[in-house]
Amino acid sequence: DQQVKQNSPSLSVQEGRISILNCDYTNSMFDYFLWYKKYPAEGPTFLISISSIKDKNEDGRFTVFLNKSAKHLSLHIVPSQPGDSAVYFCAASGNFGNEKLTFGTGTRLTIIP
Amino acid sequence: ETGVTQSPTHLIKTRGQQVTLRCSSQSGHNTVSWYQQALGQGPQFIFQYYREEENGRGNFPPRFSGLQFPNYSSELNVNALELDDSALYLCASSLGTGGYGYTFGSGTRLTVV
Numbered sequence: 001d002q003q004v005k006q007n008s009p010s011l012s013v014q015e016g017r018i019s020i021l022n023c024d025y026t027n028s029m030f031d032y033f034l035w036y037k038k039y040p041a042e043g044p045t046f047l048i049s050i051s052s053i054k055d056k057n058e059d060g061r062f063t064v065f066l067n068k069s070a071k072h073l074s075l076h077i078v079p080s081q082p083g084d085s086a087v088y089f090c091a092a093s094g095n096f097g098n099e100k101l102t103f104g105t106g107t108r109l110t111i112i113p
Numbered sequence: 114e115t116g117v118t119q120s121p122t123h124l125i126k127t128r129g130q131q132v133t134l135r136c137s138s139q140s141g142h143n144t145v146s147w148y149q150q151a152l153g154q155g156p157q158f159i160f161q162y163y164r165e166e167e168n169g170r171g172n173f174p175p176r177f178s179g180l181q182f183p184n185y186s187s188e189l190n191v192n193a194l195e196l197d198d199s200a201l202y203l204c205a206s207s208l209g210t211g212g213y214g215y216t217f218g219s220g221t222r223l224t225v226v
Contacts, residue, residue: 004155006155032212032213034212034213036217041219042219043117043203043205043217043218043219043220044156044203044217045217046215046216049213089155089156091155091212093211093212093213095211097211097212097213098209098210098211098212098213099210099211099212100146100158100161100169100171100212101156101158101212101215102158103148103155103156103157104155105153105154105155106155
């Protein structure tokens, strides 16, 4: 039972353009969402999060959008840089982040110079 | 401030053997959560330890067990290893039990042959 889904295993984007990574969830108890970035041979590192009381959160080049009615969130990276090439995981939690994380399967983003 | 350290980084074991993986939590953190990441999958929650007690467990059999020590470091033990146990095992430490504050280690790559 995959409660958090990332349907695109991979994505290639030209440097300087916008990267959009998508994530869907099925559990309506999830109310806190996070994006993690993972390089090979390293652990996931936190990128940005959003609570269900908001529909957008920005941090520099990274913006996360949440559509609660569609149970969908997306991560926008603009402009995309070569160092953004990594695997991106969407994760969800209940009780406003006070519960364990449930992860999606990840999307491998490749930025083409 | 030191991060999360996991040892060993790589390990090869034979089916039926037992293995112990270790995690030193980040300074100031009192909670350790363990995740299993199989190839091509997202991390899956195994269990969490808070103040030396198990505080939540995912859908893993009892042969997966753990410990947390007074200095908040932790061990993950797996008995009667199976081929499907081959995965990257990630440890995350946090201050408090919420998933919002995780700092992940680089993981231990376990191969069962």
